[in-house]
Amino acid sequence: MEKTPVNKALIGRHTEGLHQIWPLMQSLGVSVSQCLAGTGLSEGQAWGREGGMTLEQEFHLYRNLLQLSGDPMLGLKLGALYHPQSYGMFGYAMMSARTVGTITDLASRYFDLFFSHFQVVDYREGNLWETRLEQRYPIPADLMQVFSDRDIEAGYTIFDALGLERPIFSEIHFCYLDEGNLAAYEEHFGCTVKMGCAANAFVYPPSLADRELPWRNDQAFEACMEACRTLLDDLRGPHSLSSRVVDRLISNPGETHSIEHVAEDLAISTRSLRRKLNQEGTRYQDLLREVRLRLAKQYLRDRLTVNQTAELLGYSETSAFSRAFKRWTGRSPIDFRSSESGTGFTNPARHSP
Known part of the structure; x- marks a missing residue:
């Protein structure tokens, strides 16, 4: 990357x-x-x-x-200091999230609200799911261990605070080598630890993503996320390329939105669009998902059927939309629609990354 x-x-x-x-x-x-x-x-x-x-x-x-x-393993002690409350409103969003998968998804989209030098990227294929911490820019070799340890341990600390006892993950991967302390790391995390990998990563079975969290609260979660979107927009600036992309997506929600078509509309090459969005700390697919989710919720609140909502969002099959919605929220569209009443729609171009 x-x-x-x-x-x-x-x-x-x-x-x-x-x-x-x-x-x-x-x-x-x-x-x-x-x-x-x-x-x-x-x-x-x-x-x-x-x-x-x-x-x-x-x-x-x-x-x-x-x-x-x-202490070469100081990063583990530092990571243990970062409880969910350390991240302000984003921490409270994690505490009120519905599932473990919700948290890993949030971390991949809102990593700028952590104090990290890594970008969170989910890789999900078959029975091998990973949440990787990939370098956003070069980190000096002499500091790679302390920053890697700090952020991996911070991830564990968050899940510890949410009541998930170790071992939570199947494996932990580190991108540096410290084989002299490998046994100590495995004892600390309670699982297999591999070093010298392509990226730092949590490896886990797909079933973990669906595990519900004890303090899930959909209403609190939505309120916290709205505050997070506003904070992130303030950090990135009001005239960002990501805001222009979101405006373009909202203006034609039913189109099949390929990054190539959006880049052409914005008079920029696809490669430059990807690069500049990356500089702003986001990705095209993240923006598309955010827009679709917010529009889907509004359509369902306005009492449109699931079929109508899927069609308005450009899905060729209702089942594909239903799967995506449940992956995003942990709830089916039918369940969400039955529990929500009509509310006004706020343009996410002003509130999302």
């Missing part, structure tokens, strides 16, 4: 997640000022009260953390 150029606005907000690090480092006998040495970061930035930081500052900071702690 092509690496995404650095989005400074998104990297800058990583200071919001720093304040959780300092109690851990202080418990190791290391002060905040020692951690910040040479980074150019202020105490206000360190505690998330002001400004942001550059990618170079973050890399310098994590090199300090590794050196001062003397």
Whole structure:
């Protein structure tokens, strides 16, 4: 996958997640000022009260953390600090999600709301399903382990908080090598760990995606996601290419929307469209799915039949629409329609990535 150029606005907000690090480092006998040495970061930035930081500052900071702690597996301790509440409204969306699959799907579309240098990508084929953490831009080799460990452990921490006991996954993959500590990693995660892989990844059986979560709440989930869409739109800017794509999709919802046709309408090459959307932290299929989902919900709330909704959205078969809707929401269109009343439609071009 092509690496995404650095989005400074998104990297800058990583200071919001720093304040959780300092109690851990202080418990190791290391002060905040020692951690910040040479980074150019202020105490206000360190505690998330002001400004942001550059990618170079973050890399310098994590090199300090590794050196001062003397622990090559520090990333596991750091990842354990990131409970769902650490991610603000997005964390509350995860806590109210219906299924495990809902969370992995959200992570693949809203990864900019994590404090991560990786892009979440779902690969689902047969009985081998993976949620991969793929580099969005080059990460220095000496920091690959700490960032990989932190984000894999953060994923586990989220599911721990939702009541799923380890082992949750069948395998864990890491893109670096540390075979001297392989046994320690397998004991920690309680499953097979493979190193030197193409990407960091959680590997799991398809049945896990359908497992319902204990605090699922559809109404709370929708409210949280609306706030997340607004936040992400603010971070990416009001005149983004993704907003133009969404406007194009909404204007002709019943068409068979190929990326080639949309690129032609926007007077841009397909390759450039993919690349620029990637720079904004999204993908064409994610935008298409978001538009279809929001329109589908509105049509069903307005008491259209499932057949009519599928036709308006350009599906040649109602069964294909029904499967897609259940994959997106964990509910069948009929169940959703029977439980919802009419509400106004808000153009997702202003609220979705």
